[in-house]
Amino acid sequence: MDDKISGRVWGFGDDINTDLMYPHICYTLPEIDRPKYTMWANRPGWASQVNRGDIIVAGRNFGVGSSRPAAANLVGLGIVLVMAETVNGLFMRNAVNSGLPVLRMDGITQWIAEGDIIQVDFQNCTVTREQDGSVREFNRIPDLLMNIVRSGGIIEVLRSQGYIDSEPL
Amino acid sequence: MEPGDIVTVSVDRVILLDIAGQHPELIQNPPARVFDPSKISVVFDHFVPAPNVEMANGTAKIRKLVKRLNLNDFYDYGSGGIAHAFAAESGWFYPGQIVANTDSHSVAAGAFNMLSRGLGTPELMQVMCTGKTWFAVGETLKVDLSGKLSGMSEAKDVFLKMAGDLGDMPNMNIEFAGDGVMALNMDQRTVISTMCAELSVEFAVFPGDEVLRSYVQERGVQEYSPVSPDPSASYAGAYQLDMSEVVPMAALPDSVAGNTRPVDDIQGIKVDQCTIGSCANGKLSDLEVAARILKGRKVHPGTRLIVTPATQSIYLRGMELGYIPTIVKAGAIVTNPTCGSCMGGHMGLLADGETAITSTTRNFKGRMGSRDARIYMASSATVAASAVAGEIVSPSSIPGGS
Ligand code: SF4
Numbered sequence: 001m002d003d004k005i006s007g008r009v010w011g012f013g014d015d016i017n018t019d020l021m022y023p024h025i026c027y028t029l030p031e032i033d034r035p036k037y038t039m040w041a042n043r044p045g046w047a048s049q050v051n052r053g054d055i056i057v058a059g060r061n062f063g064v065g066s067s068r069p070a071a072a073n074l075v076g077l078g079i080v081l082v083m084a085e086t087v088n089g090l091f092m093r094n095a096v097n098s099g100l101p102v103l104r105m106d107g108i109t110q111w112i113a114e115g116d117i118i119q120v121d122f123q124n125c126t127v128t129r130e131q132d133g134s135v136r137e138f139n140r141i142p143d144l145l146m147n148i149v150r151s152g153g154i155i156e157v158l159r160s161q162g163y164i165d166s167e168p169l
Numbered sequence: 170m171e172p173g174d175i176v177t178v179s180v181d182r183v184i185l186l187d188i189a190g191q192h193p194e195l196i197q198n199p200p201a202r203v204f205d206p207s208k209i210s211v212v213f214d215h216f217v218p219a220p221n222v223e224m225a226n227g228t229a230k231i232r233k234l235v236k237r238l239n240l241n242d243f244y245d246y247g248s249g250g251i252a253h254a255f256a257a258e259s260g261w262f263y264p265g266q267i268v269a270n271t272d273s274h275s276v277a278a279g280a281f282n283m284l285s286r287g288l289g290t291p292e293l294m295q296v297m298c299t300g301k302t303w304f305a306v307g308e309t310l311k312v313d314l315s316g317k318l319s320g321m322s323e324a325k326d327v328f329l330k331m332a333g334d335l336g337d338m339p340n341m342n343i344e345f346a347g348d349g350v351m352a353l354n355m356d357q358r359t360v361i362s363t364m365c366a367e368l369s370v371e372f373a374v375f376p377g378d379e380v381l382r383s384y385v386q387e388r389g390v391q392e393y394s395p396v397s398p399d400p401s402a403s404y405a406g407a408y409q410l411d412m413s414e415v416v417p418m419a420a421l422p423d424s425v426a427g428n429t430r431p432v433d434d435i436q437g438i439k440v441d442q443c444t445i446g447s448c449a450n451g452k453l454s455d456l457e458v459a460a461r462i463l464k465g466r467k468v469h470p471g472t473r474l475i476v477t478p479a480t481q482s483i484y485l486r487g488m489e490l491g492y493i494p495t496i497v498k499a500g501a502i503v504t505n506p507t508c509g510s511c512m513g514g515h516m517g518l519l520a521d522g523e524t525a526i527t528s529t530t531r532n533f534k535g536r537m538g539s540r541d542a543r544i545y546m547a548s549s550a551t552v553a554a555s556a557v558a559g560e561i562v563s564p565s566s567i568p569g570g571s
Contacts, residue, residue: 015337015424018273019533023540024513028223031193041540061337061426064369065533066273066512067287069192086339088369089305090273094289142175144303154291155198163298165201165237169230 001099001150003123005080006130010050011114012058016042018065018091022073035076052078055120057112059084063091071095081120083108083127096145099153103127103138111136122146174306180208182261183296184252184270185240187213190227192290195234203238204300210242210261211235212252217507220515250480250506253277253448257359258480260388264377264395269296274448274530276366279343280358281385282377282395287366307371308405309342310335314349316413321564323458324357325450325528325548327410328364329418333429335408339369344398349412350376355384356452363449364530367425417563419526420546423534432551432563439471440526442519443556444537445549446477446504447511447529453483453492455528455549460492462553462567463499469559474501474552475517477509501556513537519544526561528552 020042026034038047056074062084063070071094074082082095083103095102101122112118117130128135141149151157158164170176189195203209211231219225235243249255253274256262262281269275270285271293278285286304288296296302312331318324343365345358353361358375365373375381377395385393417432445451445459459476468474476496478484484506487493493503502517510517511529518538519525525537525544528551532544547555550564557567 015426017424017533019513019531019536023535027188027191027514028221041535061339061369064337064339064367064424064426065531067271067289069194069289069291072194086337086369088339089307089371090287090289093292097289097292144175154295155194158200158295158298159198161298163200163202163294164198167199169196169199169233169237 001101004119004121006117006119007053007055007080008051009055009057009112009114009116009118012056014059015061015064016058018063018068018070021070022068026073035073038073038077047077050077050079053080054078055081055083055118057083057108059109060086061088062086063088067094069094069098071098071100075100083112085109096148097154099149101141101149103141105136105138170306172306172308175303176306177301177303178267179301180269180296181266182268183209183293184256184268185209185211185231185293185297186215186252186271187217187228187231188215189271189290189293190231191224194291195294196230199234200238200294200298203297206239206241208300209240209297211240212244212249212255213246214249214251215508215512216514217505218246247481250483251448251451251508253363254451254479254483257281257355258388258482260385260390263385263390264381264393269293269302274363274366276370276373277359277363277448279365279372279374280355280362282375282381284372284374286371305340305371307340307342309344310338311404311407312343312345313347313407313409314345314412315347315409316349316411317352318415319413321550322415322417323548323550324353324360325364326415326418327412328361329420329429329547330415331408331410332364332368332420332425333418333427335368336427337369340371341405342371343373345373345375351378351380352412354380356454360449367531369426417548417551417565419551419561420532422532422543422545425532425546432547432561435545436560436562438545438561439524440555440560441472441523442517442525443472443474443552444510444517444525444527444529445474445552446479446509448479449530450528450549451477451479451483451506453486456483456487456492456496458550459553460495462550462557462564463501464495466499466557468500468556471559472556474556475504475510476501477504477516478506480506510537526552526555
């Protein structure tokens with residue numbers, strides 16, 4: 001992952017839960033087909049409009065729900081960052097473990113809207129809104145988590161530590 | 170330790186579930202070795218028995234992993250139940266323990282004065298390999314319970330009342346306190362702690378009191394040290410609830426936190442399906458209350474009732490005590506222990522446009538089947554009463570229920 005990313009924003013409201021991001025039908029589909037059902041119940045057709053490098057900006061309590069790999073579906077669609085007012089702790093870990101950074105920022109939904117382009121600088125902990133050049137700071141993601149994101153997710157960390165069996169099940 | 174800090178901890182037990190077999194991360198990259206096979210339990214619960222070939226293939230892979238890694242503490246079909254409930258009844262949960270599980274309702278274990286939080290399958294692999302995990306320290310809300318449940322109100326109603334008042338509180342913890350706690354048995358405490366996942370909290374912990382002591386002693390746990398708050402502990406806030414004033418409550422469709430009402434306010438909504446079950450409300454006490462309400466009555470012809478006990482031993486006790494025969498005679502289906510329709514897995518999914526009332530744990534859009542279905546959530550008593558009426562009603566409206 002680069003220290004600076006820039007992308008187009010998709011806007012979502014409050015309480016976007018894991019079952020919306022990863023509907024139960026995904027459990028029976030081949031891995032490659034699962035992301036197509038992201039937000040299937042609340043925003044049909046959205047998944048097919050997402051481009052690689054896009055960003056989600058959402059309201060409160062993003063990712064409430066289950067331990068299912070909801071973040072992996074976002075990664076599968078090409079989402080590179082999630083920003084929300086508040087974020088469920090389990091979703092946050094699952095995202096990081098899938099190599100997807102997540103930022104909490106109070107007031108983000110009043111500042112950034114769907115269609116905006118934003119630039120995020122992880123080194124300096126800033127977000128810039130391209131349209132007007134306005135800048136806000138965010139709290140640094142703890143190193144423990146950022147290192148997992150930089151490694152490409154927890155499986156890659158485990159692989160580098162020699163824990164992964166080369167023979168699949 | 171301050172809120173925002175991250176602490177690394179050693180775990181006492183890891184619980185791996187059948188659903189891990191649906192995760193390509195694990196299937197393609199299985200762990201080569203684990204920190205201690207005797208500390209890893211494997212429990213099949215989500216898709217039991219396998220409802221389709223994909224699930225059958227996934228569970229077959231987990232059985233292969235069990236053999237490869239010598240994971241001998243393994244509970245296949247017919248031997249366990251839904252992990253949170255099975256772990257409690259097996260004496261795996263007791264004060265001071267730290268348990269890692271691949272399921273978001275792991276917060277359930279907080280009823281036992283200990284810590285457990287859900288983790289994704291890839292992260293659980295890390296814990297299986299290293300025996301360690303991390304927690305983010307969060308602020309804590311003190312929930313002071315007083316009084317006793319009255320009438321037809323249940324622990325689920327206590328939670329739904331709390332959920333309506335508190336709303337979501339991501340990254341925070343709940344500490345339960347007050348005289349009211351002593352009036353709750355362990356089944357009731359686990360309903361509340363399990364459901365706290367719906368508030369987005371990290372942990373929801375009950376005190377280590379005498380009720381808990383006798384529960385774990387009956388399950389062979391003698392030695393442990395209860396944990397209690399420091400006298401100087403500071404809290405983000407306090408919330409008081411007199412349980413004697415709690416009336417039957419329901420969550421409206423699509424979310425739980427900040428979305429609950431007294432059942433009386435929504436009575437009369439027709440329901441196509443009623444479900445009693447899950448790790449929270451598939452307990453013996455749920456079968457008991459359902460049987461009490463259904464005795465001598467019939468499920469309304471305009472609806473259907475599906476009852477899913479949480480564990481094999483609850484299933485068996487429910488038969489021995491006559492609850493299950495009573496429920497079956499009323500025209501309900503009683504399934505084997507499994508997560509089943511709670512997460513839209515199998516055995517009772519909802520069709521397009523249907524309305525359901527459930528005592529399971531989540532009412533998210535699309536969770537229990539069709540994305541066009543509406544899911545209300547309430548206590549098992551309210552669900553059983555609604556099954557008799559064919560529409561949402563308070564259990565106190567069914568004579569003889571109490
Ligand atoms: S019963 Fe429902 S909430 Fe409980 S573990 Fe199973 S799917 Fe999760």
